[in-house]
Amino acid sequence: NAGVTQTPKFQVLKTGQSMTLQCAQDMNHEYMSWYRQDPGMGLRLIHYSVGAGITDQGEVPNGYNVSRSTTEDFPLRLLSAAPSQTSVYFCASSLRQGEQFFGPGTRLTVL
């Protein structure tokens, strides 16, 4: 099993550009989440999903969209990148309210 995979590992965007961060898991987990991590702020929940076709907002959803068309994939879309979205993004998956498995992260810089 590959576990949770994320692509790309690094990305530099210009303000206003859009992009999609990819996340996939091969553990047949129901729950998937996106977090961002900024220095001194811990991990903040952006969006989460409790199953295919079901998504909901977390603590900091503005500027991000998600969809969950399959159990395996949970992409995060930045609609119009802003410097405030410079961060490290982690995707995680779990069975219902269980251990969360994190991907290796995507380090995003917005200029």
Added chain:
Amino acid sequence: GQQVMQIPQYQHVQEGEDFTTYCNSSTTLSNIQWYKQRPGGHPVFLIQLVKSGEVKKQKRLTFQFGEAKKNSSLHITATQTTDVGTYFCAGGGTYKYIFGTGTRLKVLA
């Protein structure tokens, strides 16, 4: 909304000393998880506590969940250099987890 506070933010200890980090939630939690993140890495699950007053041990690590299910602690006995990293608690509600700000532990050999 739900908030999870964690203290201290930083802790430097001599190797062999004990270490404790505390986690407090503004709301009652259904469960709490603890994670460790090494520098440059991703969070790795340590444990989950579910019951009021629960205490669990993993070798030198002791985890507690408060009676009111609003606070938790992680205690490391006789720290080693391999314990270096940031320790996060994550408070569980119905479907989502809110992470604390983390405690960064440095161990001086």
